[in-house]
Amino acid sequence: MESTVITNGVNDTPATPSLDEALASLSPRSRTCIERLIDYKSPSPIYTISNVPPHQKLAAVLILLFEKDGRLWVLLTTRSKQLRSHPGQTALPGGKVDPGEKDPFTTARREAFEECALPLSHPSIHNLSLLPPFLSQFKLIVTPCVSLLTDPSLLETLVPNPGEVEWCFYHPLEAMLDPSMMTDEPLAEKGGEDWPYEEELHNTTDRAWLWDSAYRMHRFRSSHTPVKGLTADILMLTAEIAYAYEPAFERYAPNQVRFEVAVQHVVGGTEPSDEDLGRTSGAPAVKLEGRGEEVGNRPQDTFTVPGSVIPA
Numbered sequence: 001m002e003s004t005v006i007t008n009g010v011n012d013t014p015a016t017p018s019l020d021e022a023l024a025s026l027s028p029r030s031r032t033c034i035e036r037l038i039d040y041k042s043p044s045p046i047y048t049i050s051n052v053p054p055h056q057k058l059a060a061v062l063i064l065l066f067e068k069d070g071r072l073w074v075l076l077t078t079r080s081k082q083l084r085s086h087p088g089q090t091a092l093p094g095g096k097v098d099p100g101e102k103d104p105f106t107t108a109r110r111e112a113f114e115e116c117a118l119p120l121s122h123p124s125i126h127n128l129s130l131l132p133p134f135l136s137q138f139k140l141i142v143t144p145c146v147s148l149l150t151d152p153s154l155l156e157t158l159v160p161n162p163g164e165v166e167w168c169f170y171h172p173l174e175a176m177l178d179p180s181m182m183t184d185e186p187l188a189e190k191g192g193e194d195w196p197y198e199e200e201l202h203n204t205t206d207r208a209w210l211w212d213s214a215y216r217m218h219r220f221r222s223s224h225t226p227v228k229g230l231t232a233d234i235l236m237l238t239a240e241i242a243y244a245y246e247p248a249f250e251r252y253a254p255n256q257v258r259f260e261v262a263v264q265h266v267v268g269g270t271e272p273s274d275e276d277l278g279r280t281s282g283a284p285a286v287k288l289e290g291r292g293e294e295v296g297n298r299p300q301d302t303f304t305v306p307g308s309v310i311p312a
Helices: 019-025 028-039 104-116 152-157 229-243 259-268
Strands: 058-068 071-079 094-096 125-130 141-149 165-172 202-208 214-220 302-305 308-311
Touching: 019 028, 028 058, 028 071, 028 125, 028 229, 058 104, 058 152, 058 229, 071 104, 071 229, 094 104, 104 125, 104 141, 104 165, 141 152, 141 229, 141 259, 214 229
Parallel strands: 058 141
Antiparallel strands: 058 071, 058 094, 071 165, 125 141, 202 214, 302 308
């Protein structure tokens, strides 16, 4: 898409329809998906600077959805190759909460503006819901913020910040549940830098995580860099809520502690039980690959939040 510069984060396009009017313009299936996300209520607390210990680090990411060809797509970024730490990895727009930011949407929208010039305020961007918080290897709590873009032409104005983002691209949300949907889409070259794996569309590796538990690293082939790690975890949950069915693959490792449980223990300063970890009391931890090492000496897999890189 041809890019034009946005001045002061405001696009001068005419006023766009209200959310109700915009929903009516979606395909029936996409409309149902968005309505499920609007109605979704997180079963876990939403953590902000007001309800966590002072030392606890928080972050937020933006899940910006839009419809194209009757399907929902999500905006993704690839970290700039100029960055010293883990360049060229896929991420959702977002980053760490700044002092004074009292809700996750404020953080996510600010970061999206800083990274790719998505307007801070625009009538075609509708905030829908907050998903349960996720946890990084280094115990950073990450809250996903779901928004709907009802005027996809706004995407043509995005300008990647060269200091942070190499490019912006888009991925079908439902392909996070069924990777075979990518068969007819333009894909990164198999065997190339962006997809060095034997599998066609999706692969996994189980590795050590917090509390000697397991973590299943998912990698999804895309048109650009792989969608993997925490970004993949967040989008799998988003797709499950929206489409109301489970992935075509096993999402979790055998003794993987669920993110909502992990977050509760980190905030409370407690350790998960063997039951939380899915193993018999006193049983040894499952032997897994080391944290963050890629098979075949490929670059380190990470949980990427723009503004910080959190190794898997």
